[in-house]
Amino acid sequence: MNSQGGARAAIFRVVAVCAMAVVLHLVSIAPASAQVTAFKQAIAEAAAKDKDLAAFYKANKFKPIWVGRTGKDRSRREAFIKAVRAAPMHGLPAPKYAIDDLVARMKSVKGAEARAQLEVDISTTFLEYATDMQTGAVDPRRIDPVFMVRQVPYRSRVSYLTNLVKSSPRGFFKALAPRSEEYARLMKAKLTYEKALARGGWGPKVPAKSLKPGASGAPVVALRNRLVAMGYMKRSSSASYDGALAAGVQQFQLAHGLTPDGVAGAGTMIEINTGMDKRLQSIIVAMERERWMNIPEGRGKRHVLVNIPDFTAKIMDNGKVTFETITVVGKNDPDRETPEFSDVMEFMVINPSWYVPRSIATKEYLPLLRRNSGAVRHLEITDSRGRVVNRGAVNFAQYNERNFPFNMRQPPSRRNALGLVKFMFPNKHNIYLHDTPAKNLFDRERRDFSHGCVRLGKPFDFAYALLARQESNPEAYFQSVLNTGSETRVNLKQDVPVHIIYRTAYTTPKGQMQFRRDVYNRDRKIFAALSRAGVSLRAVQG
Incomplete structure (x- = not known):
């Protein structure tokens, strides 16, 4: 064989060896690749029933975040197990998370489908736990849709998974609970x-x-x-x-x-x-309520805090009480309870008129007018265009709660039901803070007497405290407007968040417990x- 033929033979041998190597390599990796594909497909199928899980795993290319063999996966598992085992410390429903069952499955799981199902089950439990820890285990609107109308600041479920993957697991779980001192x-x-x-x-x-x-x-x-x-x-x-x-x-x-x-x-x-x-039940409920108010942006550096069963209203500045007054709140009656919600105070009205809510006009005053058209003389009766109606020309007996066509208004005066000032944070519940001529009610120990609005024991001082941010002499300014006797709107240059809460258990800054009666039986529910x-x-x- 000549040298050229020998060279070609050598080349063929090299090619054959390389080809064989490729074949052997493909043979060796084919099972692993097939397993990976099957595992990812199993994750996709297991997550398909939950749109949030499906969206997350699709974005994550169906890679596991719990049952993988990397150090990060192990760290997440360990942090998750530790966090869930501590759930009772937070007054959370530990049986709901069934952590012991999940741990047992982690130790014994075999096969792509079983591992994928475990992966998705851990994520499902993780989402339940994270949501419960951050924003509460129960929805207040399902407990009392009429008065417990607080908008809970729920987070996106997908964001929990996304942020977990990006974060230190221990740090992530630690940050879930409300960060408030309370x-x-x-x-x-x-x-x-x-x-x-x-x-x-x-x-x-x-x-x-x-x-x-x-x-x-x-x-x-x-x-x-x-x-x-x-x-x-x-x-x-x-x-x-x-x-x-x-x-x-x-x-x-x-x-x-x-x-x-x-x-x-x-x-x-x-x-x-x-x-x-x-008392322990009250503390657990208070912790749940604190989670309902775990607002990402906080309650506001300056805000008003009205605690219904404590019968107080406070102005809070940077976490400190800078003003406090006693209150009268809604009566313990299905139509009069003060609701729980948050809004933003925009203005006050000095020398306000009282525009009688229709429920009060038809349920309380119409029966009196049907018996005597001269009743409730302190109130004006107006038509749909705001014109005062001649009572003597109206047969009130023909009207009922459904077809009563008039409005009722009490003009500004010291005897006005709203007193001399009201504080407005426009809301669909028609609730606000205001003065009252019925000062004697503030002498009571239990003060649930209003139709739902919150009456202030020191309304003028409350106004001065709010105006101090925009007037050099807030008292003089307020009194000058008051003395006109005219209904006057005074805008706040900076809106103030108002949080109407219900806490039968809360703490002082030094940590001493305070307890109040459950006036509306909401904590029990x-x-x-x-x-x-x-x-x-x-x-x-x-």
Whole structure:
């Protein structure tokens, strides 16, 4: 064989060797490639029933984020398991997430389809947990669609998955819970109460309907022991209702929104005998409510906070109370309760007219007019064009709630139902803050008397505080407008968010718990909904 033929043979041998190598390589990788394709197809099929999951996995090219073998996948799994196991600390429904079942499947899963299904099941549970932690486990509008109308700031479900992939897993899960100081203090109080519950709580209830200073005997000892256990007074061996016990009762009353007279009357005794489990329920509900208000942009550096069962309105500046006044809120009646929502205050009206809501005009005033057309003389009756109607020319007996064609208005005066100023944050509920001529109602301990709007104990001072941002002498300015006697709109140069909330449990800046009566029974409904979701009370050893 010549040299040219030898060279060609050598080339053929090299080509053959290379071809064989390619074949062997293809043979070796074909099963793995097929497995990858089958796995991704299985993920696509498992996620198809949930449009958000389907969208995420399609964008992620159907790659796993949980059941893969990378360090990042492992870190996500570990952070997820740790976070979900801590769900009871936050008052969340741990059984709903079935984390033990998921962990068992993680350890034993085999096959592409089973792994894909597990991947999607973990993502489904992750979305439930993340949503519950950040914005609440129950929807307030499903509990009470009429009055619990707060718009919960739900996030996009896809964004949870997308942000998780981009973030440090530990940091992501840590950032889900509300970052407010109030939430942190409530969570700390919850653990304190759970530990105390494991030790037996506050001990026996006081065997008396009421007790007064000067009393003595076993019921007084029981009262003293219970207040000591609650932390409202120091331990003493006295069996009489002395000054120290009266001071302890007074401290309890202050922390529960009761008249601080130091007398354990019937109302105070009911609150003293309320069990620790009930107070713990209130704390858990308060944490849930805090999640409902976990607004990404915050509540506003300056905002107004109205707590319905606390009967207070506060101006908050950078997290500090800079003004506070007592309030009267809606009556505990299906037609009069004050709703929970947030809006933005835009202006105030000085010397306001009261335009009577139709429900009040037809249900309360029309029956009086049907009996006597001269009734409710303090109100003008106007037609659809705003013209005052001659009462004597109208047969009111022909009208009912459905066909009453008139409007009713009370002109500005010191006797006006709105008093001399109202604060407007236009909303579909027709709720606002205002003055009132019925000052005597502010002397009551429980102040649910209005038709739904919030009456302020110090409306002028409230106005001064709002105007201080735009007037060099807010009081003088306000009084000058007031003295005109004319209805005048005063715009706020900077809108102020208003949050009408319902908290029967909240904390002071130093962390002491405050409790209030559930005047509308809303907390009871919320805890019942949380219980149905899987939340339960627990006693923690330690």
